[in-house]
Amino acid sequence: MKRLGLIVNPIAGMGGRVGLKGTDGPDILKKAKSLGAKPWAPDRARDALRKLASFKDRIEIVTYPRTMGEGIVTSCGFQPQVIGTIPETTTASDTKRAAQDMRKEKVDLLLFAGGDGTARDIYDAVGNSTVVLGIPAGVKIYSAVFASNPARAGELAGLYLEGTVREVIEAEVMDINEADYREDILSAKLYGYLKIPFEITHVQASKAGSPPNEKYSQEAIALDIVESMSDDLYYIIGPGTTTKTIIQKLNLDSSLLGVDLVYKKKLVDKDLNERLLLEQIKAKKTKLIITPIGGQGYLLGRGNQQISPRVIEQVGRDNIIVVATRNKIDSLHGRPLLIDTGDEATDNLLRGYFKIVTGYKESIIYKCV
Amino acid sequence: MKTDREPKARNFHQAKWDESVIFELSRKGERGILVTEIEKEIEKCVGDGTSILPEDMRRKEPPALPEISQMRVLKHYLHLSQQCLGADLNVDIGQGTCTMKYSPKINRMLAISPKVTELHPLQDESTVQGALEIMYKLDLFLREISGMERFTFQPGGGSSAILAMVSIIQAYHDFNGETHRDEIVTTIFSHPSDAAAAAVKGYKVITLYPDEDGYPDIEALKKAVSPRTAALLITNPEDTGIFNPQIAEFTRNVHEVGGLCGYDQANANGILGVTRAREAGFDMCFFNLHKTFSSPHGCGGPATGALGVREELKDFLPVPVIEFDGERYFLNYDLPNTIGKVRGFYGVFPAILSAYAWIMNLGDMGLKEAANVAVLNNNYILKKVKEIRGASAPYAKGKHRVEQVRYSWQKLTEETGITTEDITYRMADFGFHLWSSHHPFIVPQPFTIEPTESYSKDEIDEYIAGLKKVVEEAYREPEKVKTAPLSSVVHKIDQSTLDDPEKWAITWRAYLRKHGKGD
Numbered sequence: 001m002k003r004l005g006l007i008v009n010p011i012a013g014m015g016g017r018v019g020l021k022g023t024d025g026p027d028i029l030k031k032a033k034s035l036g037a038k039p040w041a042p043d044r045a046r047d048a049l050r051k052l053a054s055f056k057d058r059i060e061i062v063t064y065p066r067t068m069g070e071g072i073v074t075s076c077g078f079q080p081q082v083i084g085t086i087p088e089t090t091t092a093s094d095t096k097r098a099a100q101d102m103r104k105e106k107v108d109l110l111l112f113a114g115g116d117g118t119a120r121d122i123y124d125a126v127g128n129s130t131v132v133l134g135i136p137a138g139v140k141i142y143s144a145v146f147a148s149n150p151a152r153a154g155e156l157a158g159l160y161l162e163g164t165v166r167e168v169i170e171a172e173v174m175d176i177n178e179a180d181y182r183e184d185i186l187s188a189k190l191y192g193y194l195k196i197p198f199e200i201t202h203v204q205a206s207k208a209g210s211p212p213n214e215k216y217s218q219e220a221i222a223l224d225i226v227e228s229m230s231d232d233l234y235y236i237i238g239p240g241t242t243t244k245t246i247i248q249k250l251n252l253d254s255s256l257l258g259v260d261l262v263y264k265k266k267l268v269d270k271d272l273n274e275r276l277l278l279e280q281i282k283a284k285k286t287k288l289i290i291t292p293i294g295g296q297g298y299l300l301g302r303g304n305q306q307i308s309p310r311v312i313e314q315v316g317r318d319n320i321i322v323v324a325t326r327n328k329i330d331s332l333h334g335r336p337l338l339i340d341t342g343d344e345a346t347d348n349l350l351r352g353y354f355k356i357v358t359g360y361k362e363s364i365i366y367k368c369v
Numbered sequence: 370m371k372t373d374r375e376p377k378a379r380n381f382h383q384a385k386w387d388e389s390v391i392f393e394l395s396r397k398g399e400r401g402i403l404v405t406e407i408e409k410e411i412e413k414c415v416g417d418g419t420s421i422l423p424e425d426m427r428r429k430e431p432p433a434l435p436e437i438s439q440m441r442v443l444k445h446y447l448h449l450s451q452q453c454l455g456a457d458l459n460v461d462i463g464q465g466t467c468t469m470k471y472s473p474k475i476n477r478m479l480a481i482s483p484k485v486t487e488l489h490p491l492q493d494e495s496t497v498q499g500a501l502e503i504m505y506k507l508d509l510f511l512r513e514i515s516g517m518e519r520f521t522f523q524p525g526g527g528s529s530a531i532l533a534m535v536s537i538i539q540a541y542h543d544f545n546g547e548t549h550r551d552e553i554v555t556t557i558f559s560h561p562s563d564a565a566a567a568a569v570k571g572y573k574v575i576t577l578y579p580d581e582d583g584y585p586d587i588e589a590l591k592k593a594v595s596p597r598t599a600a601l602l603i604t605n606p607e608d609t610g611i612f613n614p615q616i617a618e619f620t621r622n623v624h625e626v627g628g629l630c631g632y633d634q635a636n637a638n639g640i641l642g643v644t645r646a647r648e649a650g651f652d653m654c655f656f657n658l659h660k661t662f663s664s665p666h667g668c669g670g671p672a673t674g675a676l677g678v679r680e681e682l683k684d685f686l687p688v689p690v691i692e693f694d695g696e697r698y699f700l701n702y703d704l705p706n707t708i709g710k711v712r713g714f715y716g717v718f719p720a721i722l723s724a725y726a727w728i729m730n731l732g733d734m735g736l737k738e739a740a741n742v743a744v745l746n747n748n749y750i751l752k753k754v755k756e757i758r759g760a761s762a763p764y765a766k767g768k769h770r771v772e773q774v775r776y777s778w779q780k781l782t783e784e785t786g787i788t789t790e791d792i793t794y795r796m797a798d799f800g801f802h803l804w805s806s807h808h809p810f811i812v813p814q815p816f817t818i819e820p821t822e823s824y825s826k827d828e829i830d831e832y833i834a835g836l837k838k839v840v841e842e843a844y845r846e847p848e849k850v851k852t853a854p855l856s857s858v859v860h861k862i863d864q865s866t867l868d869d870p871e872k873w874a875i876t877w878r879a880y881l882r883k884h885g886k887g888d
């Protein structure tokens with residue numbers, strides 16, 4: 001019998017309802033409560049679990065006590081295995097401990113209800129050892145590990161557990177500085193990758209074939225880029241699983257989250273910050289290879305801030321190579337890519353159209369705003 | 370007969386047979402026909418009929434064909450036919466992009482007459498003047514309809530015609546010494562075969578996404594074209610049913626960098642007699658005779674993709690082309706830059722004849738009337754669908770559409786969890802097809818409806834009533850829709866093996882091997 005882990009971060013999302021842009025830390029939680037904030041995440045978890053009603057006899061749910069899952073799971077008519085203990089008011093350490101316990105319980109999939117902060121805690125606890133999926137219930141949802149809505153999270157969980165969806169991809173966990181965010185400054189770092197189930201929407205088989213899976217698409221993109229690489233040029237390779245596939249194709253050792261520099265198909269340096277990048281590419285002809293980061297289509301300014309306005313100025317717009325899988329682009333449903341470098345002039349320079357490499361000898365022209 | 374009743378989806382119950390694959394029905398030694406022994410007198414004249422075959426062409430083992438009697442074969446295929454929905458069985462307007470118009474039976478009678486079926490492609494030209502005349506005159510009709518200079522009927526369907534277009538594009542640039550042109554531009558709402566054919570011929574494919582209103586984006590095109598552009602391949606109107614009003618600007622931009630423009634007019638049903646490829650600036654175009662010109666859909670063949678080109682490209686067409694010297698019709702193989710043959714012989718003659726008969730029946734005004742009625746029908750449906758809860762028509766708000774519309778169930782899915790796939794299954798319970806979209810699903814939860822000119826208002830209302838009924842169920846009793854089909858052939862296709870090279874199988878032999886049932 002398949003085992004599903006469920007963790008609810010009961011305080012996630014509470015700050016948002018009362019205009020606090022997040023609920024990270026006990027002081028903010030206190031403030032949120034004083035403003036009349038009510039728990040929200042349990043309702044979101046319930047919406048997801050409802051989609052699993054037909055699995056009642058086929059899956060076993062493992063969860064944490066009371067507000068961290070037990071209450072919701074029981075109210076949905078499941079009889080969960082409850083593990084661990086929690087205090088009256090939960091914190092990040094409870095989420096982390098719960099996720100570690102779920103991993104020990106060898107759950108096939110770990111569903112969690114929360115926001116970006118919760119995703120970071122889950123990542124800290126399980127890394128890429130467990131397949132997870134986020135039920136969006138937080139204030140900030142910049143990470144790509146969340147389903148588009150709770151019902152979809154439940155459906156996708158079901159499809160994965162029954163074996164209909166089998167592909168697993170690495171999706172970005174973003175680290176948004178909440179104090180800055182509250183001041184309307186968005187500083188996002190790429191924090192890590194969690195493994196999530198991935199479903200390509202199928203078309204009816206009778207009239208068209210299936211789209212290629214994510215791994216194949218990334219391989220095809222990497223092959224295209226590597227074949228077109230010139231020995232005269234330096235290549236800055238930004239973060240992202242699609243860009244990192246290029247480095248793997250070159251059999252180089254890359255940084256997981258950072259920016260790397262390649263010349264003559266060899267690694268010059270890895271995990272460079274802005275200053276080092278500028279030093280390295282000074283007076284050299286350089287191409288910049290980037291891919292949208294996170295779930296919202298940000299090309300620059302979320303998780304790749306090392307590639308600063310000064311780096312972009314040095315490289316030049318025409319030397320930017322954008323890569324992305326068609327699935328990633330199509331998941332935007334026509335919404336343009338986004339730019340937020342923090343510098344208005346640079347943003348304006350980058351707005352407009354980019355040619356995006358989407359496969360071997362395949363590209364699209366796509367708008368960026 | 371006029372009825373005042375509210376239109377409603379009718380009850381329907383389809384046959385469901387527990388039917389095996391024909392290979393599983395095979396019984397060793399069972400035969401449909403027992404072939405008689407050759408008579409001595411005949412053998413004396415022509416030999417035994419088989420030993421004339423060279424030794425190395427003879428099978429050592431007989432082919433693994435099913436062994437089955439006539440009666441059981443007949444029953445098998447009748448069972449299967451009862452489990453299908455055909456164009457003559459239902460209101461077939463839910464297969465958008467397919468252009469499911471009525472194919473008049475009289476045209477079919479002509480096409481299956483022995484005068485046609487007994488023709489042999491190697492007969493002397495003097496004995497097939499009538500057939501050649503029909504092909505030549507259909508060429509003349511299509512020249513008038515498109516503004517092109519010469520057509521070939523050799524391509525065996527739409528994708529085959531696209532591949533022939535790309536071959537001509539390549540040959541043309543090679544001829545002019547412009548071998549560096551290695552990019553072909555298309556749009557995401559053009560048929561996927563436009564991109565696929567370009568890729569098959571080794572081109573890099575650049576795909577344009579639409580602007581906010583769903584129109585092909587001229588600014589994106591300007592970004593895409595360069596001296597490396599070999600051609601633009603584009604559909605218009607696209608699958609959204611939106612006509613690109615800047616199409617002449619598109620072709621002008623491509624011509625300015627030296628590229629050619631190929632028009633995918635597989636379905637020209639909404640613009641017959643209204644707009645032409647020439648005036649839009651195209652260098653070539655093709656029509657699927659089974660879509661626009663009513664020769665029946667063959668479900669994978671036999672079909673014809675009638676491909677026409679402008680004067681400058683005439684010499685690149687596949688050979689032979691059909692000519693008339695004022696007295697007789699003949700096959701001309703003498704084109705200096707021909708791309709050669711793209712298919713055996715001259716085209717699928719029954720399809721060519723059906724299209725010829727259809728055009729002759731309608732005349733020029735009739736063709737335009739067909740287009741007008743198809744557009745009118747489509748816009749009536751557009752209005753009716755937009756009234757259905759949970760349905761929407763993304764893009765081009767407040768505008769009319771041409772011959773089809775790509776709609777969305779996004780709102781319905783958000784409110785009920787019912788997807789477009791669920792709805793297509795439930796529609797089958799009322800005897801209707803409903804098709805979603807080509808890949809990729811740019812429009813979320815897509816569905817595509819194209820009524821053509823063939824259906825009456827009553828029939829369209831019946832189809833709309835079917836949609837309404839399913840949507841009511843989606844909101845009231847979603848589990849019913851989720852578990853559909855209920856009264857159609859009760860099964861769902863397991864698509865999980867389609868992406869798995871270890872499991873997918875397109876032949877019985879491969880199925881046995883990959884699913885552990887082979888030797």
